[in-house]
């Protein structure tokens with residue numbers, strides 16, 4: 001089972017994840033897309049990636065603003081699975 005990262009480890013990992021913030025309880029990134037449909041398209045791609053990784057972000061959609069929150073629910077904190085998912089979300093957002 002993946003281990004919850006320490007506060008220091010989360011800080012270090014956030015250094016390589018522009019736009020993300022948080023702590024061992026969860027990391028979040030909010031992005032504003034051009035339109036609602038663009039936001040939904042990004043969410044759709046993230047959903048496919050989450051299935052591939054078998055690791056799923058919490059997602060909040062408000063018109064064209066989307067907030068992704070990554071935390072490993074089974075252990076109640078941020079693990080490397082969340083860091084990997086966050087990197088993949090960034091790739092999708094950057095290519096949108």
Ligand SMILES: C[C@H](O)[C@H](O)[C@H]1CNC2=NC(N)=NC(=O)C2=N1
Nearest residue numbers: 054055056057071072073074075
């Ligand atoms: C069996 C499967 O790996 C688990 O149910 C997964 C699915 N996706 C998940 N996603 C997240 N964010 N946390 C989990 O604990 C989790 N568990």
